[in-house]
Amino acid sequence: MSAKTQAARAKSEDVDLFQKCYQFTRAAQARAVGLYPYFIPISGSEGTEVRIDGKRLIMIGSNNYMGLTHDPRVLEAAERAARRYGTGCTGSRFLNGTLDLHEKLEAALARFVKREAALVFSTGYQANLGTISCLVGKEEHVLLDKLDHASIVDGARMSGGKVVRYRHNDMDDLTAQLLKIGADHPVLIAVDGMFSMEGDMCRLPELVKAAKPFRARIMVDEAHSLGVCGLTGAGVVEHFERIGQVDLVMGTFSKSFASIGGFIAGEAPVIDFIKHHARSMMFSASMPPYAVATVGKCLEIIQNEPERRERLWAIARRMKRELAALGFNTGHSETPVIPIIIGDSHLTFRVWRELFDAGVFTNPVIAPAVPERGALLRTSYMATHTDDQLDEVLSIFEVVGKRMGLIG
Numbered sequence: 001m002s003a004k005t006q007a008a009r010a011k012s013e014d015v016d017l018f019q020k021c022y023q024f025t026r027a028a029q030a031r032a033v034g035l036y037p038y039f040i041p042i043s044g045s046e047g048t049e050v051r052i053d054g055k056r057l058i059m060i061g062s063n064n065y066m067g068l069t070h071d072p073r074v075l076e077a078a079e080r081a082a083r084r085y086g087t088g089c090t091g092s093r094f095l096n097g098t099l100d101l102h103e104k105l106e107a108a109l110a111r112f113v114k115r116e117a118a119l120v121f122s123t124g125y126q127a128n129l130g131t132i133s134c135l136v137g138k139e140e141h142v143l144l145d146k147l148d149h150a151s152i153v154d155g156a157r158m159s160g161g162k163v164v165r166y167r168h169n170d171m172d173d174l175t176a177q178l179l180k181i182g183a184d185h186p187v188l189i190a191v192d193g194m195f196s197m198e199g200d201m202c203r204l205p206e207l208v209k210a211a212k213p214f215r216a217r218i219m220v221d222e223a224h225s226l227g228v229c230g231l232t233g234a235g236v237v238e239h240f241e242r243i244g245q246v247d248l249v250m251g252t253f254s255k256s257f258a259s260i261g262g263f264i265a266g267e268a269p270v271i272d273f274i275k276h277h278a279r280s281m282m283f284s285a286s287m288p289p290y291a292v293a294t295v296g297k298c299l300e301i302i303q304n305e306p307e308r309r310e311r312l313w314a315i316a317r318r319m320k321r322e323l324a325a326l327g328f329n330t331g332h333s334e335t336p337v338i339p340i341i342i343g344d345s346h347l348t349f350r351v352w353r354e355l356f357d358a359g360v361f362t363n364p365v366i367a368p369a370v371p372e373r374g375a376l377l378r379t380s381y382m383a384t385h386t387d388d389q390l391d392e393v394l395s396i397f398e399v400v401g402k403r404m405g406l407i408g
């Protein structure tokens, strides 16, 4: 093809890289009819309540399970760290970005989840991405629950290994996939401890049993379960008393730890290997000092104030019971994440909007984050929600649910 013809083709629309952007109108259409629920700017927050456009809303769409984002002790720790170390580390952990604070936090986290060592990343997403992609080699297998978080899926894809998925929490399917792979291949099973949209837990005792004959290594993502599940808040692995049978525990700080960041914990040599191979940590700047100090203080509070966890579970039981009694479909939730399953995505957006206008902040979730025709409103609770706030939420749900034909 001559240079002239090539130039003419490049001018035609179908070879423009940005064409897909110009043709992407779905979000604009939703905005035009007032049904766009994403990227809503919050202008003020007190944790359980937020302000948007000057209006007060009760927040039941956050992962702030322990309600620690505004705790005066946490705020003070964050401020003190910023004054002592500055606002950022301006470099990778590898080079100039490791503080004594990072190492202290790693030691405390390792003790908390009862592991030899822990390694902190700048986000939970990066912890999953870096860990899985560096541990699983080309001829090795990584086995995932169909509803695992995107960061696990992306880490598995990036690993270059063979990615196999089993039906959600279906241990027969997990065993069938392990049999297909065979006992002579290294396998990592990576699974969410608590599923973030559905609010159910992984079937860990059965999973451990199924994995054993194949000597598959097990990694549990405790993003939503740390602080929330287990006798001391150490997660689903502690809840099921399977600490010795799980090889790696991953956690995030963007939920109960009221900040941002993540970590992986396990045997010391494995963590040391990850430390020297996880690209998402090596080639990214480290967690800022105020975030590390926030997480350290939250960890202390989570360990010393079990009454927060008890309160959260009392709220979760009440909301599940009362939402179900009103007639809402709350699926298989067994945690403080309670979905309202609606099915149709357009109807889900309309219900979201009605709740929003009435003063309740929820999160509409549609495919691919949930299965096709499985659209839902994700609700989640904090230890700091008051009974009055929850009463108000329930009465708004009743009015809106009836108006929208979700309940009788």
Ligand code: PMP
Residues within 6 Å of the ligand: 123, 124, 125, 126, 128, 149, 151, 192, 196, 221, 223, 224, 252, 253, 254, 260, 261, 262
């Ligand atoms: N794993 C799970 C199960 C999650 O839900 C999330 C975030 N929602 C992550 C990992 C990523 O964590 P982060 O937000 O800290 O990047």
